[in-house]
Amino acid sequence: MIFTFYKAQGLSVGSSLVEEDKLELATSLLAKAKAKGVSLLLPSDVIIADKFAPDANSQVYYIFVFLMQALKIIINRSFLVKLKQLTNM
Structure with a gap:
């Protein structure tokens, strides 16, 4: 799960497991956390x-x-x- 969030942030994750079908959700959650001024703990x-x-x-x-x-x-x-x-x- 963590590498899905890293990839959603544009970071290179090499051959680590990524849930490609959840990238949009991860991006959305990161944006919501930022908009609310809170940290998303990974x-x-x-x-x-x-x-x-x-x-x-x-x-x-x-x-x-x-x-x-x-x-x-x-x-x-x-x-x-x-x-x-x-x-x-």
């Missing part, structure tokens, strides 16, 4: 697996780190400290 982590099965090899990633790795963006500690300051996280 999951902060994802589980990446080598297959969709109970015995799959899997790992949990925080979505920010996952996207940075997927986009091959190299970040360092000082960048993360600055980002935290700028976003009041």
Whole structure:
């Protein structure tokens, strides 16, 4: 579900699962949230697996780190400290 919302925002999601038939709904929900001045909370982590099965090899990633790795963006500690300051996280 999260990648449907990311794709609706124009972000690249690679080969992640996207509900193509729900893109319009996701776009609409994002617009409604913005119009009301509220945040639409999306999951902060994802589980990446080598297959969709109970015995799959899997790992949990925080979505920010996952996207940075997927986009091959190299970040360092000082960048993360600055980002935290700028976003009041």
